[in-house]
Amino acid sequence: xxxxxxxxxxxxxxxxxxxxxxxxxxxxxxxxxxxxxxxxxxxxxxxxxxxxxxxxxxxxxxxxxxxxxxxxxxxxxxxxxxxxxxxxxxxxxxxxxxxxxxxxxxxxxxxxxxxxxxxxxxxxxxxxxxxxxxxxxxxxxxxxxxxxxxxxxxxxxxxxxxxxxxxxxxxxxxxxxxxxxxxxxxxxxxxxxxxxxxxxxxxxxxxxxxxxxxxxxxxxxxxxxxxxxxxxxxxxxxxxxxxxxxxxxxxxxxxxxxxxxxxxxxxxxxxxxxxxxxxxxxxxxxxxxxxxxxxxxxxxxxxxxxxxxxxxxxxxxxxxxxxxxxxxxxxxxxxxxxxxxxxxxxxxxxxxxxxxxxxxxxxxxxxxxxxxxxxxxxxxxxxxxxxxxxxxxxxxxxxxxxxxxxxxxxxxxxxxxxxxxxxxxxxxxxxxxxxxxxxxxxxxxxxxxxxxxxxxxxxxxxxxxxxxxxxxxxxxxxx
Amino acid sequence: xxxxxxxxxxxxxxxxxxxxxxxxxxxxxxxxxxxxxxxxxxxxxxxxxxxxxxxxxxxxxxxxxxxxxxxxxxxxxxxxxxxxxxxxxxxxxxxxxxxxxxxxxxxxxxxxxxxxxxxxxxxxxxxxxxxxxxxxxxxxxxxxxxxxxxxxxxxxxxxxxxxxxxxxxxxxxxxxxxxxxxxxxxxxxxxxxxxxxxxxxxxxxxxxxxxxxxxxxxxxxxxxxxxxxxxxxxxxxxxxxxxxxxxxxxxxxxxxxxxxxxxxxxxxxxxxxxxxxxxxxxxxxxxxxxxxxxxxxxxxxxxxxxxxxxxxxxxxxxxxxxxxxxxxxxxxxxxxx
Numbered sequence: 104x105x106x107x108x109x110x111x112x113x114x115x116x117x118x119x120x121x122x123x124x125x126x127x128x129x130x131x132x133x134x135x136x137x138x139x140x141x142x143x144x145x146x147x148x149x150x151x152x153x154x155x156x157x158x159x160x161x162x163x164x165x166x167x168x169x170x171x172x173x174x175x176x177x178x179x180x181x182x183x184x185x186x187x188x189x190x191x192x193x194x195x196x197x198x199x200x201x202x203x204x205x206x207x208x209x210x211x212x213x214x215x216x217x218x219x220x221x222x223x224x225x226x227x228x229x230x231x232x233x234x235x236x237x238x239x240x241x242x243x244x245x246x247x248x249x250x251x252x253x254x255x256x257x258x259x260x261x262x263x264x265x266x267x268x269x270x271x272x273x274x275x276x277x278x279x280x281x282x283x284x285x286x287x288x289x290x291x292x293x294x295x296x297x298x299x300x301x302x303x304x305x306x307x308x309x310x311x312x313x314x315x316x317x318x319x320x321x322x323x324x325x326x327x328x329x330x331x332x333x334x335x336x337x338x339x340x341x342x343x344x345x346x347x348x349x350x351x352x353x354x355x356x357x358x359x360x361x362x363x364x365x366x367x368x369x370x371x372x373x374x375x376x377x378x379x380x381x382x383x384x385x386x387x388x389x390x391x392x393x394x395x396x397x398x399x400x401x402x403x404x405x406x407x408x409x410x411x412x413x414x415x416x417x418x419x420x421x422x423x424x425x426x427x428x429x430x431x432x433x434x435x436x437x438x439x440x441x442x443x444x445x446x447x448x449x450x451x452x453x454x455x456x457x458x459x460x461x462x463x464x465x466x467x468x469x470x471x472x473x474x475x476x477x478x479x480x481x482x483x484x485x486x487x488x489x490x491x492x493x494x495x496x497x498x499x500x501x502x503x504x505x506x507x508x509x510x511x512x513x514x515x516x517x518x519x520x521x522x523x524x525x526x527x528x529x530x531x532x533x534x535x536x537x538x539x540x541x542x543x544x545x546x547x548x549x550x551x552x553x554x555x556x557x558x559x560x561x562x563x564x565x566x567x568x569x570x571x572x573x574x575x576x577x578x579x580x581x582x
Numbered sequence: 583x584x585x586x587x588x589x590x591x592x593x594x595x596x597x598x599x600x601x602x603x604x605x606x607x608x609x610x611x612x613x614x615x616x617x618x619x620x621x622x623x624x625x626x627x628x629x630x631x632x633x634x635x636x637x638x639x640x641x642x643x644x645x646x647x648x649x650x651x652x653x654x655x656x657x658x659x660x661x662x663x664x665x666x667x668x669x670x671x672x673x674x675x676x677x678x679x680x681x682x683x684x685x686x687x688x689x690x691x692x693x694x695x696x697x698x699x700x701x702x703x704x705x706x707x708x709x710x711x712x713x714x715x716x717x718x719x720x721x722x723x724x725x726x727x728x729x730x731x732x733x734x735x736x737x738x739x740x741x742x743x744x745x746x747x748x749x750x751x752x753x754x755x756x757x758x759x760x761x762x763x764x765x766x767x768x769x770x771x772x773x774x775x776x777x778x779x780x781x782x783x784x785x786x787x788x789x790x791x792x793x794x795x796x797x798x799x800x801x802x803x804x805x806x807x808x809x810x811x812x813x814x815x816x817x818x819x820x821x822x823x824x825x826x827x828x829x830x831x832x833x834x835x836x837x838x839x840x841x842x843x844x845x846x847x848x849x850x851x852x853x854x855x856x857x858x859x860x861x862x863x864x865x866x867x868x869x870x871x872x873x874x875x876x877x878x879x880x881x882x883x884x885x886x887x888x889x890x891x892x893x894x895x896x897x898x899x900x901x902x903x904x905x906x907x908x909x910x911x912x913x914x915x916x917x918x919x
Contacts, residue, residue, distance in 0.1 A: 199883055206886070209663060228886035232663030271668050272659060274887045331754070340865050396753035397774040399866040544684040553867040558779050560867075576683035 162190045162476055163215035167201035168462070169194045170426035171219065171289075174495030175483075181491075182482050188475055190217075197404060209234045209469075216470040217479060220285055222257045222460035223534060227264065230284030231277040235465040239283035241477050249484045250287050251503045257460035258285030263537060270541060285463030286480055287501030291422030292456040293533055294352040295519050296335075298439040302416040306333070311441035314452065315353065315386065318444050322393040325416040334395040336415035338403030339557065342549040347533065348419055349390070349443060350552060354383040355531040356445025356454040364538035369578050376564075376571035384555060384563045386446060393417075394557040407431070419443075422519045423461055426497040435497060435515040442522035455525020457532040460501055540577035547573055656895040661888040668888070674895035685880075685892060692864075692871040696852060699787055699872060704847035706791045707798050708840055714795065715802030716828055729803070736796035744860040747789050751775040776862055779869040786870050790857055794850065798843040805836040845911045852904055873900055 166175065172194045179190035193215075195201045202225070208214045214234065220226045229235035239259070247255050260268070260275075260282045268275035278284075296318070298308070303321070306328045312318040325333035338344050355363045358379055365373035366380055374380055395415040398406060403420070404427065410418035411431035418424065425435050442456045464483065466476045482488060489502035490511045499512065499520060509517035536543070548570055555566040656674055658667035673681070678689050718728055735743075750756045751774055758770040771778050775785040809832065817831045855874030858864065864871035864879070873896065881893035 202885060203882055206662060206882075225885060228661075232661060232886060233665070234663060272888055274661065274885060276888070277664065340863055342865070342867075396772050397777045400748075400774060400777045400862065402863075542684065547684060547688065550868045553865075554779075557773075558866055558869075560779055573683055573687075580683065 160188055162188060162217065162472060162479055164190055164192050164217040164219070164479070165201070165205070165215045166192065166194050166219035167196050167198050168219065168423075168426075168496075169196055170430050171492075171496050171498070174492040174498070177495055178483055178488050178492055181488065182479060185482070186475075186478065188479070190479055197402070205229075205234070212469060214467040214469050216467060216472055216476040218465045218467060219288060219462050220465050222254075222285060222287055222463040223264070226258050226285035226463050226465050227260065227268070227275040227278055229465060230260075230282060231268065231275045233468055235284040236468045236470070236473060237282045237284060238286070238466055238477060239281055242283055242286055246286070246481050246484065249486070249503065250501050251290060251458070253458050254287040254290050254460040254501050257287040257501070258463050258465075259283045267536075267541070272542070285465045286484065287460035287462075288464050288483065289423065289460070289462045289498045290458050290501045291461050291499045291519070292442075292458050292523065293348040293421040294419070294443045294456050294531070295421050295424065295522065296441055296443055297410065297418045297420060297424060297428070299410070299413070299416050300437050300439050302329070302333070302413070303439060306416075311439055312444050315356075315444050315446040315449075319389055319393075322390075322417065326393055329416065331396060332414055333416045334393045334398075335390070335417035335419060336395040336398045336401065336406040336409045337419040338401050338406035339399045339553060340402040340405075342546045342553065344403065344419070344549075345556075346545060346549040346552050348421070350383070350387045351533070352443045352454065352456065352531050353387055353446075356443075356451045357383055357386060357449040359450030360528065362450070367539045367543070367574055369540075369575065371571065374571040374574060375567040377567075380567045380571065381563055384552075384567050387552075388556050388563055391556040391559060399553065399557050421461070422499050422516065425516055425519070429497050435513055438515050440515050440518045442519075451529045453529065455530040456522045457525070457530045457534070458499075458520075458523045459532075459534040463501075540574065541581040543574075543577050652894050652897065655891050656898050658891045659888045660890050661886045662890050663886065664888070667891075670891065674891045675899070678892060678896055678899065688868060688871065689873070689876060689896065691868055692873045692876045695783060695869075695871060696873045698783060699790065700848055700851040702784075702787045703790050703794060703851045704844040706787065707794045707847050708843055710791065711795045711798035711843065712802050712833070712836070712840070715799045715806055716832065718799070719803060719806045729800075732799055733796045735792055741856075741860055743793075744789075744857055748776070748861050751785060753777065776870075777866055779866055782862060782866060782870050786858060786862065789861070790851070790854075793857070794847055798847070801839050801843060802836060805839040806832065809835055841911060841914060845908070848907050848911070849904060852907070853900055 164175070166172065172192055175190075175192045179192060183189050195204045198221075205214070205218060209232075218229070218235070220229060220235075226235060230237065250257075260278045260280055262280060264275065265278065265280045267273060268278050270276065298311075298321075302325060303309070306321070306324040308321050308324060312321050322333075322335060327333070337349065351363075354366060357363075358366070362373065362379055366375055366383065368374060371377065375384065395406075395409060398409075398415070401409060406415075407418060407420060407424055407427050408431055409415050411428050411433040418428075420427075425438065425440070428438065429435055442454065445452045445454045464480045466473050466480070470476050483492070484502050486502055486504055489500035490504055490507070492498070493500045493504070493512050493516075497513070497516060499516060504511055508520065512520065551561070551566060551569045551573065554560040554569075555563065561569070655667070657669060657671055659670050659674075660667045676682075677685050680686050714732060718725060718732065721728060752758075753772060753774040755774065757775060761767060761770040771781055776782050813831060813835070814827060817827045822830065853874050855872055855878055858870055858872055858875045859878065862870040864875055877893050877896040877900065880889045880896060
């Protein structure tokens with residue numbers, strides 16, 4: 104390549120503007136223009152498109168639940184008929200990818216109008232960073248009264264949540280008491296065991312176990328019948344599932360509420376290294392022979408898929424799992440569902456699993472149609488729409504459906520919701536974290552627990568000691 | 583593009599006809615050319631700057647700005663969205679190295695795993711790729727085909743291949759099935775090769791080596807083909823056999839290539855994490871967590887926790903380690919070549 108402004112011999116004399124001279128100058132100007140545009144391109148690329156789409160007649164909503172898409176689209180069709188407003192539903196998954204997508208969109212000002220979020224965690228974090236709009240003034244009692252009593256405060260900065268947000272390294276740091284960043288959409292709980300009725304029947308199991316010991320006996324029967332496919336799957340690649348979905352409900356029913364809380368306290372005679380802690384870990388370790396081979400390297404979805412594909416006879420999940428199983432070709436009627444049963448000699452032999460809001464709906468602060476977005480969210484909370492969604496998505500809606508709930512949700516989902524019923528004393532509340540040290544990191548605790556089972560790397564005593572040590576260091580750090 | 587210096591534009595050479603025709607000052611072509619000279623130089627300068635501007639802007643934005651930004655961030659607490667950074671000084675570095683029980687033990691475990699990977703991957707890559715290159719170099723038939731076959735892992739490396747490896751390594755995957763079918767079932771892994779904490783990291787090392795061998799082999803092959811044949815013939819005339827020739831003549835001659843292969847693989851082992859992210863996400867437990875993966879987790883997988891500063895600090899610690907390794911390697915290269 105030769106640059107156009109070479110030696111004087113090749114240049115026409117100044118003043119005599121020839122045709123080729125004009126061409127050269129034009130070429131140069133064009134080249135300069137192109138180069139200028141190119142040089143500005145990276146800067147221009149840093150800008151965003153700004154704000155959400157449409158003219159107010161079109162809303163955009165993102166969800167991380169593929170299983171919610173069909174139900175939401177059906178609801179959107181009804182919403183359009185009623186209001187003339189179109190809602191475009193898009194799913195991004197899995198959860199990590201969704202979180203990254205939302206964060207990236209927030210940076211480039213490409214957020215949709217409405218986001219489905221994990222309740223009482225992600226919504227507050229989005230609120231503290233200014234991504235989610237504070238809707239506390241807009242959600243009045245007539246709207247909030249549509250939800251089940253236990254989840255009506257979901258998305259709100261309660262005094263307890265405000266206290267947790269005060270440390271500078273809290274993800275919710277900056278929220279104010281009384282602000283609200285989401286309304287509940289689906290509810291449910293973790294620690295639900297699902298069994299494949301056909302496989303169970305082949306092993307002589309026809310009814311849910313009444314105690315933890317009975318469940319272990321059932322597990323023994325199914326693994327004896329099918330050593331490789333008779334076990335229990337759980338997405339342990341997501342580190343906290345073993346701890347929060349299995350060990351904690353078990354610990355609650357074995358020790359009762361106060362002693363369970365004390366496991367996470369500062370008293371060495373009551374923490375995981377204590378006799379109580381050892382008892383809990385010993386019970387949990389009894390699952391060791393019954394894990395599905397390789398469950399420790401499966402994430403939640405792949406573990407559920409393994410169950411749906413018949414690679415395991417049992418699966419531990421939550422009320423939300425049924426929708427995913429159905430999506431993967433399993434008939435909900437083929438599933439036997441029950442909450443993790445308590446040990447016979449435990450303090451709470453028949454524990455209830457407290458429901459909590461699982462997902463919520465958030466209006467983004469960049470939405471230029473927030474009034475319509477809230478109209479859509481309120482529309483979804485209407486009992487008739489929520490019932491239809493529950494059927495379409497096989498989910499427990501946050502809306503109070505009244506006496507018809509069991510009929511609307513089908514027998515398996517209704518079985519799951521039966522685990523919600525209990526008294527304050529016998530109900531395990533997965534959303535209560537008031538007894539844990541500030542800065543508590545469940546992933547680090549779960550990694551230690553994984554070494555007990557299914558990895559079988561540490562003894563009960565060593566696991567208890569390591570968990571107590573880490574828990575104490577959280578307390579020390581908080582001082 | 584020519585880069586030869588242009589001759590200075592003089593009045594004589596610039597004027598057509600070789601000399602000034604108009605005696606009036608400032609009226610002749612030479613004077614006009616002299617007047618236009620600064621303007622043209624200005625154009626040239628502007629054009630030149632605009633031509634290099636895209637590269638300069640890209641370097642400034644993607645290089646200087648991000649490096650400086652990242653360095654400052656390593657002294658702050660921020661989640662990527664809050665309006666303000668909270669300056670914490672060197673606390674992030676202290677938290678990562680010893681002070682915070684949420685991060686320090688994880689970083690220490692990850693550092694140990696990274697060290698294993700850094701020792702094993704370069705060594706195994708050299709051990710596999712050098713003999714492979716020697717064999718390929720001596721192949722008389724189908725050399726091109728074989729070279730392409732051995733290069734396949736490099737051109738196909740990516741997410742899909744890592745997923746394929748995952749399936750192969752599962753409890754009911756191809757490796758266990760193969761072992762059982764040849765009567766070596768006792769060697770199979772009932773929990774899968776990635777599910778057993780004792781085999782997970784070695785398996786990840788093997789997969790990493792599998793991806794690293796093609797480039798190393800190609801580099802060795804280039805080195806082998808540039809060796810003067812007379813040197814090898816002289817060794818053979820002196821009675822050296824195939825082993826002796828390769829061990830005592832060829833191996834020392836390709837030592838600079840070995841140094842490069844080792845350096846590249848050390849760097850990849852220190853900073854690379856994609857394979858680990860896709861295949862194990864640090865599990866089972868944290869038995870395959872490596873420093874690059876931990877930095878990624880702190881940056882992007884903490885659900886808006888203000889840990890971007892910690893991720894940045896870990897990145898700078900990795901940079902420091904890489905710098906030390908590069909300097910050691912440079913020293914070794916200088917003393918041996």
